[in-house]
Amino acid sequence: MNRILIVEDEQNQRELYATELEEEGYEVHQAHNGEVAVKMVTSNKYDLVILDIRMPEMDGIEALGKILSREKKLPIIIYTAYSNYKSNFMTWTANAYLTKSSDLTELKETVKKIISSKSR
Amino acid sequence: MKLKKILKIITAYLADAVIILYLITSLFSEHNGSVVIPASAVYIIAIILLVKNIILIIIHKYKFLDKIAVILNILAEFKKGNFLHQENNNQRNDEMSNIITELSVIGKYIDNIIIRFKDEIQILRELYNNIIFSISSYLIILNKKKKIIFANDAFCKKFQFDLDDIYGKTIDDIFLFVADSLQNSVIDIYKYKESIILEKTHLLSRNWISVIADIKISNMFVQGEEQIVLIMDDITSKCRKDYQINLISQVTGSIQRDEEIHKILYTILYGITSGAGLGFNRAMLLLLDPHKKYLKGEIAVGPDSIEEAIEIWNSLPAAGSDIAIIASPFDITNGKGSRLLEKVLSAKFELSSDNIFAKSFKTLENIHIYDSWNDRSVDDNIRNFMDVTEFVVVPLIVENRAIGVIVADNKYNQVPIGNDHIELLSIFAVQASLLIESYQSVSTLKKEMAKIKSRQEAMIESEKLAALGRISSHIAHEIRNPLVTMGGYARRINQMAEGNEKIQHAAEVILKESIRLENTLSNVMDLTKPQALMKNLNNINDIITDTLGLLKNVFLDKRIFIETKLSNKIPLIHLDSNQIKQVVLNLIQNAVDAIPENGKIEVISGVNSQNNGIFITIKDTGTGVERDNLENIFEPFFTTKVTGVGLGLPIVQRIIKDHNGDITVKNNDTGGAEFTITLPYVSS
Numbered sequence: 001m002n003r004i005l006i007v008e009d010e011q012n013q014r015e016l017y018a019t020e021l022e023e024e025g026y027e028v029h030q031a032h033n034g035e036v037a038v039k040m041v042t043s044n045k046y047d048l049v050i051l052d053i054r055m056p057e058m059d060g061i062e063a064l065g066k067i068l069s070r071e072k073k074l075p076i077i078i079y080t081a082y083s084n085y086k087s088n089f090m091t092w093t094a095n096a097y098l099t100k101s102s103d104l105t106e107l108k109e110t111v112k113k114i115i116s117s118k119s120r
Numbered sequence: 121m122k123l124k125k126i127l128k129i130i131t132a133y134l135a136d137a138v139i140i141l142y143l144i145t146s147l148f149s150e151h152n153g154s155v156v157i158p159a160s161a162v163y164i165i166a167i168i169l170l171v172k173n174i175i176l177i178i179i180h181k182y183k184f185l186d187k188i189a190v191i192l193n194i195l196a197e198f199k200k201g202n203f204l205h206q207e208n209n210n211q212r213n214d215e216m217s218n219i220i221t222e223l224s225v226i227g228k229y230i231d232n233i234i235i236r237f238k239d240e241i242q243i244l245r246e247l248y249n250n251i252i253f254s255i256s257s258y259l260i261i262l263n264k265k266k267k268i269i270f271a272n273d274a275f276c277k278k279f280q281f282d283l284d285d286i287y288g289k290t291i292d293d294i295f296l297f298v299a300d301s302l303q304n305s306v307i308d309i310y311k312y313k314e315s316i317i318l319e320k321t322h323l324l325s326r327n328w329i330s331v332i333a334d335i336k337i338s339n340m341f342v343q344g345e346e347q348i349v350l351i352m353d354d355i356t357s358k359c360r361k362d363y364q365i366n367l368i369s370q371v372t373g374s375i376q377r378d379e380e381i382h383k384i385l386y387t388i389l390y391g392i393t394s395g396a397g398l399g400f401n402r403a404m405l406l407l408l409d410p411h412k413k414y415l416k417g418e419i420a421v422g423p424d425s426i427e428e429a430i431e432i433w434n435s436l437p438a439a440g441s442d443i444a445i446i447a448s449p450f451d452i453t454n455g456k457g458s459r460l461l462e463k464v465l466s467a468k469f470e471l472s473s474d475n476i477f478a479k480s481f482k483t484l485e486n487i488h489i490y491d492s493w494n495d496r497s498v499d500d501n502i503r504n505f506m507d508v509t510e511f512v513v514v515p516l517i518v519e520n521r522a523i524g525v526i527v528a529d530n531k532y533n534q535v536p537i538g539n540d541h542i543e544l545l546s547i548f549a550v551q552a553s554l555l556i557e558s559y560q561s562v563s564t565l566k567k568e569m570a571k572i573k574s575r576q577e578a579m580i581e582s583e584k585l586a587a588l589g590r591i592s593s594h595i596a597h598e599i600r601n602p603l604v605t606m607g608g609y610a611r612r613i614n615q616m617a618e619g620n621e622k623i624q625h626a627a628e629v630i631l632k633e634s635i636r637l638e639n640t641l642s643n644v645m646d647l648t649k650p651q652a653l654m655k656n657l658n659n660i661n662d663i664i665t666d667t668l669g670l671l672k673n674v675f676l677d678k679r680i681f682i683e684t685k686l687s688n689k690i691p692l693i694h695l696d697s698n699q700i701k702q703v704v705l706n707l708i709q710n711a712v713d714a715i716p717e718n719g720k721i722e723v724i725s726g727v728n729s730q731n732n733g734i735f736i737t738i739k740d741t742g743t744g745v746e747r748d749n750l751e752n753i754f755e756p757f758f759t760t761k762v763t764g765v766g767l768g769l770p771i772v773q774r775i776i777k778d779h780n781g782d783i784t785v786k787n788n789d790t791g792g793a794e795f796t797i798t799l800p801y802v803s804s
Contacts, residue, residue: 010601016608054597081600099642100600102607102634 002047002115003027007037007063008079009055013100017050020104021111034063041067046074047115050107051094053080068093075114079107136169187216194223203231258333258352264345266290266306278354279325297324297430297533305337309348312339320359323352328534332356363399364544367391368551381559382419388552389421392528392545400528400541401429404464405552406477407516407524415477415525417464422531424459429532467505475499480513481522486542487513512537514545516553523556584755596641603641607634636670639698657692660700660725660734660799667704668723671712679717687726690734693801699775700799706768707738707795714742714793733781733800740794744787753785 004026008014011032018028029044031037035058041049049067053060060078067074076094096110143162197203204227252259258275260268267288276283279294286294291306302323305316315338324330333352340347389403402422406415423429469477476498480487489511492498498506511529515522526549530537610630617623668675668682675682704723711721722739745753754773776783781799788794 010605012605013601013608016605016612019612020608081597081604100604101638102604102611102631104608104611 001025001027003029003045004111005029005031005037005040005044005046005049007031007034007049007055007060008052009033010052017104017107020108024108024112026111026115034058034060034066037063038066038070041074042070046071047118048111049074049076050079050111051076053078053082064094075118077107077110077114136173139165139169184216187220190220191216191223194220194227198227198230201234203227203234256354258350258354260350260352262291262306262348262350264347266348268294269347275352278331279329280327281325294326295323296326296328297322299323302335302337306348306350309337309339310346315339320355324533330356330533330535332359360540364547367544368547381556384555385419385552386421388548388555389419389526392526392548393421400537400545401530401532402460403526403528403545404460405516405524405526406464406467406469407556408471408481408522409468412471414471415469415481417467418524420461420464422460426532463505469502473499475502477502477513477525477527480515480525484515484517484520484522486515486546488537488542489513507531509534510537512542512545514542514549516549516556518553518557523553526552600638600641603634603637607631607638610634640702654696654698655694656697658695658697658700659692660690660695660736661686661688663697663700664704664723664725664736667701667708670705671708674712678712678715678719680712680715681718681720683720683722685722685724685726689727690725691727691801693734693799695779695799696775699778703772703775703797704736704738706772707797710768711738711740711742711793714744715740716742728798733798735796735798737794737796739788739790740792741790742792744791745785745793747787750785750787754783 004021006014006017006021006028008017008030009032014030014032018030021028029040029046031040033055037049037051038058040046051060051064051067055063058066060080064076064078067076077096077098078094079098079100081100095114098107098110101107143165252272255272256274257272258278259270259272260275261270263269267290268286269288271281271283271286275281276286281294291298291303299318299321301318302321305318309316315336318335318337320332321335322330322332331352331354333354333356335353336349336351338349338351340349385405389405391399392403393399393401400422402420404420404422405418407418408414409416423431469475471478471481476487476489479497487497489495489498491509492503492506492511493509506527506529508529508531511527514526514528516524516526526545528537528541528545607630610627614624614627614631617627664684664686668684674680708721708723715721719741721741722737724735724737724739726735727733728735754769773783776797776799779799781797783795783797785793785795
């Protein structure tokens with residue numbers, strides 16, 4: 001079973017994504033900010049990280065750098081309500097940059113695509 | 121002498137007496153018989169003596185008559201006023217001669233008296249003449265038939281007339297132009313008890329001498345004969361000075377009023393030519409063309425014929441004090457001088473050629489042509505163009521370079537162009553030059569200012585947009601987060617409530633609305649980063665109907681009456697339906713916010729008048745847009761709503777611009793706002 005880490009400060013959203021992705025057959029862990037996420041990535045093995053950008057304590061951009069410095073090959077999807085962070089070159093290191101939507105189809109498909117390409 | 125005379129008389133009569141005495145004694149001595157003389161001889165002698173005496177008496181009588189004739193002659197001479205006569209040398213010591221002598225003495229005496237009076241009369245006459253002749257005023261006297269019977273020296277000198285030439289002529293005979301007022305006054309003077317004074321009257325003689333005068337017309341009776349006295353005070357030079365000062369102040373005034381360049385140039389030319397008898401008859405302005413190859417006619421003022429000239433002179437006060445009445449150049453002329461203007465406007469004079477205009481332009485000198493027909497420096501082209509004997513060319517100089525020339529003449533009254541005229545022209549040439557130059561620099565300045573302003577506006581705009589980007593992305597984030605949560609859960613509810621349509625429908629509504637909001641958010645972001653439009657062929661009416669459907673509950677809630685007038689002739693056009701829906705929605709939402717309960721919103725669609733696109737008009741019965749805000753209404757973050765962000769209309773404008781369309785706003789008759797969108801059929 002592929003393990004996904006969702007990094008999101010909004011609890012409701014986090015739980016929604018978790019529920020939906022679990023239904024897709026993934027094992028989903030949750031982190032409520034970047035700092036927690038960096039810790040979890042070092043102690044656990046994940047197949048994919050879904051990362052919000054704007055969060056308290058440590059934001060997604062900082063977390064992105066820290067995660068990648070530990071796990072260079074860990075796929076990361078940036079999933080944010082900001083559309084303009086696409087221009088921040090840090091986000092280019094992520095595998096995908098998606099704008100949040102109530103429709104999770106896009107997210108699910110991207111997750112599926114990344115995980116399947118990784119397992120090949 | 122006396123003794124001689126007595127002896128002479130005695131000898132003459134003594135002879136007769138002796139003879140008679142002898143005869144008588146002879147008659148008586150017949151009786152004595154001593155001396156016998158026949159009686160017949162006595163009778164003969166007596167008859168001879170008688171005859172002799174009769175002859176003598178007749179001779180005396182004749183001599184007496186002769187004397188009387190002399191006396192009569194003298195008396196006749198006296199009557200003639202000739203009191204001195206040649207004294208008769210025939211000295212005779214008779215009574216008649218004495219009388220004649222006495223008469224001569226009387227004559228001499230009278231003559232002396234008369235001579236003495238004559239001197240006094242002469243002095244008086246000289247005094248009188250001095251008064252008449254030394255007054256600078258022009259004086260003419262007309263008889264009751266309005267014919268000239270006297271003109272003083274000043275008059276004759278000024279108008280170069282000989283008194284004999286004008287004697288018996290009317291005013292019309294000697295003047296080419298006389299103001300109507302003068303004509304009428306001369307005709308009607310007998311109606312008035314007092315003199316009439318006509319101020320600043322223009323007179324132009326047949327020999328082209330022009331004068332402005334204050335004219336006093338009075339009636340006088342001489343030996344029962346009516347006579348009219350005209351005293352003219354020549355105020356030409358005073359008027360000219362007034363006129364020049366007036367003109368300068370007028371022109372300066374109009375320059376300060378920052379009027380249109382053409383109007384001021386017209387004022388200058390009009391000024392030069394106004395003031396009948398003071399200014400020029402015609403004035404033309406030629407300016408250097410932008411390519412600096414030729415002088416091009418710019419404006420001209422002047423009548424087309426002597427008749428027009430007279431009409432203009434008659435309608436204007438001579439002193440030209442009223443040049444301020446110029447409202448519009450073409451009001452004044454009433455179409456007069458249109459041929460001149462036309463001719464000048466189409467005139468071009470090559471600078472490369474050697475014509476007189478180009479010469480003045482190049483040398484920066486005034487050129488005075490006295491006789492264009494014979495002056496070799498005038499070429500045929502200009503000769504024909506001017507069609508006048510004398511004219512003057514004055515360059516318009518700005519900072520030691522010419523920008524054009526003013527040409528002026530006296531085509532109609534042929535008054536010689538004096539130095540003062542040229543001086544005046546030069547003054548106005550300077551004024552005109554400065555004016556043209558400053559106008560040109562002002563317009564350059566204005567252009568530069570406009571450039572700077574538009575650049576500045578662009579900078580402000582981009583700055584605003586940058587700020588807009590920052591703020592909108594922040595807002596978007598803050599809204600999108602809860603939104604996606606809501607939408608996501610609604611989706612879940614929808615899935616979980618399979619079989620329960622009511623719940624599913626409720627969830628769908630939430631979902632649909634959140635999707636719309638998400639789209640709005642995307643559009644806000646798009647303000648800074650426009651996305652490619654998703655254009656398809658769409659019917660605008662469908663978009664309007666869909667959007668109105670979305671807001672149905674709002675309308676019901678606020679009791680808003682919606683009226684649609686959608687044209688069924690609208691063709692399908694290429695547009696992004698979501699974005700246009702956004703536009704319509706925003707505009708209707710604004711209308712809803714602006715109107716009170718029971719208000720009305722009108723939505724109209726149709727093909728625009730040029731038939732190259734369609735239009736949508738959204739009218740409301742609200743409070744309208746304040747005039748001051750009409751300009752700002754499309755600016756980002758401009759809002760009059762308490763809860764508004766100020767992005768609705770900028771977004772609308774952005775979308776319409778992306779569709780190559782246009783949006784305008786105005787307040788309609790009801791006072792409410794009226795937005796009109798136009799979209800072209802073909803949008804690239």
